[in-house]
Amino acid sequence: MAILQPIHNIAEILAQKNVKTAILCPGSRSAALTISLVRHPEIQTYSISDERSAAFIGLGMAQQTGDTVALICTSGTAAYNFAPAVAEAYFQEIPLLVMTADRPAEWIHQYDGQTIYQREIYGKHVKKAFELPSDYTHSDSVWQIERVVNEAVNLSQIFPKGPVHINVPIREPFYPTEMEKIEFDRNVRIIKHAHVEKKLSNEFWCNFKEIWESIDNKLIIVGHQHSSKRLNIVLEKFVEELGVPVVADIISNVNSIEPVLSDVFLSSKNENLKNNLKPDLLITIGKSVISKNLKIFIRNNKPKFHFHIQENGDLIDPFQTLTDKVEVSPEYFFEQLFEDLDIQNFKNGDEEIDFEFLQQWCNTNERAKKKLNSFIENLEYSEFKVIKSIIDKLPENSIFHLANSMVVRYANLIGIEKGKNIEIFANRGTSGIDGSLSSAIGVALKTNKIVTCLIGDMSFFYDRNGFWNTYLPDNLRVIVINNHGGNIFRIIDGPNKQPEVKEYFETIQSSSAKYICEEANVFYHQVNDEESLLSTLNFLHQKSERPILIEVEIDGNKNAEVFASYKKLFAEFV
């Protein structure tokens, strides 16, 4: 048996446990992992050099498939370059198996190259951190390796999904001898993890339905979450059959109902308008909410009851109004609730459903939408208008990756048309600008759909090494909104009043994406006005042999003006 056989067997365990994609970052210390993963017939491997980008590409793949993706790196700071994506995966609940090769413990901080303190390096940003033994001679060590790898993969998939870290100290020699065949032990230990369904007691349902029936104004708010067909179906019923308004951000992937532009009209200073929208029973699901106005509205108008439905065990209360945490899946919760209410209605005879509260929300929303559309229509060439055009032209059944900072905020104000079946991804776990391009590439590598990444210039150049690999897929479309700086700082209140805004907040930069596109062999088009934008959008989503990037050149000062007039307009919305 090869000395490194227990390491080679990791590939077999991963394959059998459905971890079939591995991102390999080059290095010697990790060679045994690399070679066995590459040689395993069931595992698809990618070699990507910049670990920061590599980890975000892996995250994008896992976002798209829901399956655990393995990330492998050599020892040293390589492991730290994974960290931004690991943190994002933790808060966004994306399953990653991070395996960092390491020197054996006796050589840590002994002046040997590429050695840092890797044990538990990701702190609280992984569900669990393991370390394998560096000696495999004792059979207990083999047992430990097999058990740990099983546990790590299981954990990454148990809800809430997330990243798990295994530090892998490896002694030399790292490489099999020339032409040595690596054997995979098909009988390697596999420990399965039984899926547990969490249900609520009859007692809970009795109490809850009592509240449900005693309260008129019920509201559902959906935060950031992956697309769920089951949830979309049942939420539609709550709106249409039970008259409960559902407010969802663009990143909530609720596409069965009209988008509610809550951030737009809740910015109004008109208290009458808002008085009619106050819920008495609030049910929230999902993770973070983009709309600051929505958060402030709820905080200022505390509902009598606020149930948060989420399996995640942390107590998270961004509205500061939570009364009940319910740790079951939202799908089960709403399906069960709907079914129970349905049976009850059948038994008791159809009760009159009151649609008034829903109508209040819908009417306000309709009026806001009209006003916003006419505002945008009359705009000159500026970001608000550009992003509206981009969203309008998105193809059906495609994927839309929204980068952070202004881009996702604009898109959230505009909303996405119902029924086009567009799935939204956004790295809102930590809302960093560091990996959006790479994540979108990862998503595109795992689907045949068109993936459109809408991204600002700062995020794009920050993560430009996303283009530094040989796998760029032809279904990738990138639209860079280039206002030559962090335009958000000119738009939000505060920095725009400071003399330092240009150099130290916006950080004016003159780069163009054309150079990196030329280097990476990506089709490049520049857009400078409305007309060229529209003609470019017309062919953007057609089939292409190479990925396409559109750089939308735009004046940041203009955007700031437009945004100020938008805010003024809706502050007075009645």
Add this chain to the structure above:
Amino acid sequence: MAILQPIHNIAEILAQKNVKTAILCPGSRSAALTISLVRHPEIQTYSISDERSAAFIGLGMAQQTGDTVALICTSGTAAYNFAPAVAEAYFQEIPLLVMTADRPAEWIHQYDGQTIYQREIYGKHVKKAFELPSDYTHSDSVWQIERVVNEAVNLSQIFPKGPVHINVPIREPFYPTEMEKIEFDRNVRIIKHAHVEKKLSNEFWCNFKEIWESIDNKLIIVGHQHSSKRLNIVLEKFVEELGVPVVADIISNVNSIEPVLSDVFLSSKNENLKNNLKPDLLITIGKSVISKNLKIFIRNNKPKFHFHIQENGDLIDPFQTLTDKVEVSPEYFFEQLFEDLDIQNFKNGDEEIDFEFLQQWCNTNERAKKKLNSFIENLEYSEFKVIKSIIDKLPENSIFHLANSMVVRYANLIGIEKGKNIEIFANRGTSGIDGSLSSAIGVALKTNKIVTCLIGDMSFFYDRNGFWNTYLPDNLRVIVINNHGGNIFRIIDGPNKQPEVKEYFETIQSSSAKYICEEANVFYHQVNDEESLLSTLNFLHQKSERPILIEVEIDGNKNAEVFASYKKLFAEFV
């Protein structure tokens, strides 16, 4: 008093404690720090967007000046992007003050944007991690902030220098009102830290000199360290007056004596040759040693005594032969020893110094050097030859930054001419490929000397965002050795025997540096042969209005052949 006055006063404390350079990464959460540092008249600030590169630029500045450089970032994964440079700074003992803005503790993991677990995020890779209070209303909090900032700066400068982390939770509002003047309190608390000189007892010296006199074959090995004039002067005396050979890597900055190409001739399989070079008393100073052959030679030929002279309190034993750790400065140790031996000689009458052991080392070195030079001279265009030409043409009194992987290894084999007063920098703390370009830029920003960065293509493209800022200095010269992949994996034994070498180790990439140079307005020259290399090197170090980059295109397979023949040649060296 402004609410954020205690935060503004941090700028005043830093200025008074000689922290006069700050790298500011854009963000809102850190605005109060940014604005006060920018407005402080004595602090020079730089705005750099990619935190990974920004931190390495700061590290380069601190490498060059020895002064603490402040790094400021906003909350979220920004802090993690600092981490690779923080780890490098820790192991290389570079003084950094890392200040990460954060949400107040009550908002951590409450689904608000850009929030991760920042407390103690750098683990063991900082000398100490602090967190400031987020309330400044109680006077004890103000006392705490002032005390902590004082302690942090002091710690960064106390030997061994290193990075210190302050997490800074800040509540809104972040920005002063329009036109509000920030006042700095000149009477802010300053707590100085007295410099302590560490001396050895008479008892130690008596014992040590007994050993010194009883042993014939004494050897000094110098690991990675910053340039020290005092040390260079005294080491020269040990060689010339006391006949003790001093073996130093290129990164040891020992430029007062002939470079000893130990890695070259210690690769010989001839045991007779090595028998004559075995020390009985070994004195080591500095940090890591590049030469693997030197490490193996010492491990296989354990000296009777091995003293390691270093103030760092960790017990580090890479040769596995350490008998005595002496925690004083090498300058004091050797100066005191030389003085004592001198006085003793004066008292006892000049004793005959035995130069035989030194002669053994010098002769072997001379023969190896001759052989190597003639080997290189006869080579076709290949890396070995190219790097020799580059080193030969380095200007006097300049700075040479060596990136990791093959480049630093080649340079260490070739050595650097005595007396040209060239200072060497290399990120050998963790030996990562992630920040060499940025570090060299940081060094160049803090000197008027020419700074030449010799770097491989993988390191260059990895860290290409080093060019994404508005501060690129005209004294910067970058030479990219572009063999289109991690050529080291084709050169070292092991991966070159694997079928995966090309895709998963070398990671063949086709990029050229010309695109990023065009984007960043850096003068670009491509070199494809010996002749164009030499003509380019002739003007490279002349005054220029912009930084200059030379891309040396070279065939990786050729390099591997050359390296194999070099190894063969010296395996048989007698």
